[in-house]
Amino acid sequence: MEVVASAPGKVLVAGGYLVLERPNPGLVLSTTARFYAIVRPIHDELSPDSWAWAWADVKVTSPQLSREAAYKLSIKNSTLQLTSARESTNPFVEQAIQFSIAAAKVSITDKEKKDALDKLLLRGLNITILGSNDFYSYRKQIEARGLPLTPEVLLSLPPFCSITFNSEVANGTGEICKPEVAKTGLGSSAAMTASVVAALLHYLGAVNLSCSGQSSSVTATGRDFDFVHAIAQSAHCIAQGKIGSGFDVSAAVYGSHRYTRFSPEILSSAQVIGGSCLPDVVADIVTRRWDHEKTQFSLPPLMCLLLGEPGTGGSSTPSMVGSVKQWQKSDPQKAADTWSKLGMANSVLENQLRSLSKLSEDHWDAYESVVRSCSRLTFTKWTEVATNQQQELIVKSLLAARDAFLEIRLHMREMGVAAGVPIEPESQTQLLDATMNMEGVLLAGVPGAGGFDAVFSVTLGEASGAVANAWSSVGVLPLLVREDSRGVSLEAGDPRTEEVSTAVSSIQIS
Secondary structure (H helix, E strand, O other): OOEEEEEEEEEEEEOOOHHHOOOOEEEEEEEEEEEEEEEEOOOOOOOOOHHHOOEEEEEEEEHHHOEEEEEEEEOOOOOEEEEEEEOOOOHHHHHHHHHHHHHHHHHOOOHHHHHHHHHHHHOOEEEEEEEOHHHEOOHHHHHHOOOOOOHHHHHOOOOOOOOOEOOOEEOOOOOEEOOOEOEOOOOHHHHHHHHHHHHHHHHOOOOOOOEOOOOHHHHOOHHHHHHHHHHHHHHHHHHHOOOOOOHHHHHHHHOOEEEEOOOHHHHHHHHHOOHHHHHHHHHHHHHOOOOOEEEEOOOOOOEEEEEEEOOOOOOOHHHHHHHHHHHHHHOHHHHHHHHHHHHHHHHHHHHHHHHHHHHHHHOHHHHHHHHHHHOOOOHHHHHHHOOOHHHHHHHHHHHHHHHHHHHHHHHHHHHHHHHOOOOOOHHHHHHHHHHHOOOOEEEEEOOOOOOOOOEEEEEEOOOHHHHHHHHHHOOOEEOOOOEOOOOOEEEOOOHHHHHHHHHHHHHHHO
8 A cells, every 4th residue: 555645846926925914815836846755554464462552663764865764653642753863854744744643533533444544553654755856956066067057957867866965054153054955945845744744644544635637626625635734734834833824835735826824823722732732733723714715826828937046045034034024013104015015016917817817718819829929029029919909908918917027026126125135136136137028028036035046937938948048048047847736636656666667668769
């Protein structure tokens, strides 16, 4: 018996900072970058005296990091005790396991099913975790080998490649900081947490999720996804030590959508009660009314999400958020005015993108013609391609979306200057302005909280190739990741096997 579940990484294209507070929404796109959790039993059979055991074995393996940890699981309390570990352990994985097992116990009330659950647990849990290469930065290795910063070089890396760490560096106080995994900012901890929670809840019979490629309504109900979301959100918040907006976990579970955060009070019990009462905590969490809002949203057809890694130094999202909050307190009137303008511009962008999706449904031929024509022109010439009223409406929406995004960037820069943080640093501004002036580019910005870590672009038709080439030429590494609106999914098998069979078949075909 084996269960494989996956969950995507995210890109927040609009709503940075505002999404931290209700009722401000954020537009979040899920991506082709996915985390996979593989769950199987450790022991093939139960020994005759196994029912007397109070503890079960749990083994967690992360092959890309060469990490392995062994635990004992308390059958009564659903808590883990570490027994051995190669390298450090991951709190997100540990909390995901504990919360998922407690949630399964709380949700299953039938006596037979409870016995079946305990039997599964007593056979042990062997959990393997894999992350797509897109989550991690390979820029330094590429530069060290003297290779060009191109998508083709990234494509040549083996799937689920070994991950290197940033070298030890001294922080501002002169202390040596612990080396960290170099990442691309796609929400790896959220995707990893969601994949582990989904795999365990399905394996233990608490939910029934759909297989990859199927509509989520085929075998999984909205309630199942909501249950996965509540447990993943709880585990993630406890692991990171704070209650964030949760848009990254929401995208990992539901896929691309418009998101409004949950009230932080929902997780108040999880913060207060100790680990020994975990079943009580989870019982409280799952019975509460989660008030997050999610509305279907994804990019209109023939539009492509492209991400780039500038490699100009990392940004600390928590410290940037802290600085913005401090500015809000010190200058509440100016902050409220900026947030109001940002909120309106975000709303205009969303409405125009929704309008384009509707226009593509109602007038596909006109829509396809306009988008493909505009993909070969700079925005100043887009109006020239419209030859009838339908096409004029499409061009008008494209230009209105572009203008709204320029306004979003302006107010984000103003907020960054006022708060003393580089939300859109000057180096990024020059790159993004140049990108937005290229043929077929609709949007170009910094995702989420901004900073130096990443840039993104939304292009029309086949224009992404030219943008990728332009970025490469100025030292920005274009990533392979694209939008994929799927949320958490069951997979047919171990993705490493899938990758191998795909490679073999492509060799045979060629």
